[in-house]
Amino acid sequence: MLKVHHLNNSRSQRILWLLEELELDYEIVQYQRDKLTTLAPPELEQVHQLGKSPMLTDNKDGNDRIIIESGAIIDYILRHYGQGRLQPELGTDDYEEYLQWLHYGEGSAALPMMLKLYTSRLSPSEHPSSAALQIRINDELQRHLGYLDQALDGVDWLVGNSLSGADIQLSFIAEVAPLMYSGSALPNLELFRQRCHSRPAYRRALSRGGIYAYGPGK
Numbered sequence: 001m002l003k004v005h006h007l008n009n010s011r012s013q014r015i016l017w018l019l020e021e022l023e024l025d026y027e028i029v030q031y032q033r034d035k036l037t038t039l040a041p042p043e044l045e046q047v048h049q050l051g052k053s054p055m056l057t058d059n060k061d062g063n064d065r066i067i068i069e070s071g072a073i074i075d076y077i078l079r080h081y082g083q084g085r086l087q088p089e090l091g092t093d094d095y096e097e098y099l100q101w102l103h104y105g106e107g108s109a110a111l112p113m114m115l116k117l118y119t120s121r122l123s124p125s126e127h128p129s130s131a132a133l134q135i136r137i138n139d140e141l142q143r144h145l146g147y148l149d150q151a152l153d154g155v156d157w158l159v160g161n162s163l164s165g166a167d168i169q170l171s172f173i174a175e176v177a178p179l180m181y182s183g184s185a186l187p188n189l190e191l192f193r194q195r196c197h198s199r200p201a202y203r204r205a206l207s208r209g210g211i212y213a214y215g216p217g218k
């Protein structure tokens with residue numbers, strides 16, 4: 001049985017969405033962020049020492065596996081349970097593009113978002129160079145969010161214009177972007193976000209997952 005170790009208001013929401021799109025059986029183990037620090041509770045460290053969410057546990061073929069990292073989890077689920085759905089065929093150009101987007105979400109796009117989040121918690125007196133740092137972070141946000149917006153121009157989904165695991169991975173970036181960036185308009189990214197939110201499977205994942213601050217209407 002697939003088990004998602006799911007933290008409220010977190011990236012693991014997209015794993016629930018993927019599982020709902022595939023209509024797979026799965027179990028959710030819920031964890032709540034500390035109300036003051038917003039950090040994950042220590043119980044997640046009992047699953048894996050990093051203590052982050054999402055994590056997936058699977059006991060397929062008698063092997064107990066723990067998978068960390070959203071991108072790796074999406075890839076694992078699609079390879080083992082996807083039956084060819086939500087990813088292009090291996091060996092095609094679309095597959096290469098898909099893999100690139102799948103890694104891009106956490107490998108590049110998430111970094112300036114995280115920097116923005118962490119530095120927003122510092123006062124200028126705590127961090128004297130924060131003004132220059134903010135300019136740099138905003139430039140990076142513009143670069144990455146602008147790139148995504150451009151890639152979505154005239155298409156519904158990132159690869160072959162059909163929903164894939166890469167869209168599900170990037171959905172979190174599209175959801176958090178409006179909270180982190182108020183520069184140039186990103187109309188295609190906004191439409192993409194709405195498109196993700198209108199999927200019935202997304203809605204089912206939302207009702208199973210509990211509190212999620214970045215969903216529709218936020």
Ligand SMILES: N[C@@H](CCC(=O)N[C@@H](CS)C(=O)NCC(=O)O)C(=O)O
Nearest residue numbers: 010011039040052053054069070106
């Ligand atoms: N790159 C990792 C990031 C995992 C991650 O940082 N998850 C956050 C939730 S969005 C978390 O567990 N935060 C709680 C904490 O750091 O205590 C992934 O995509 O799985």
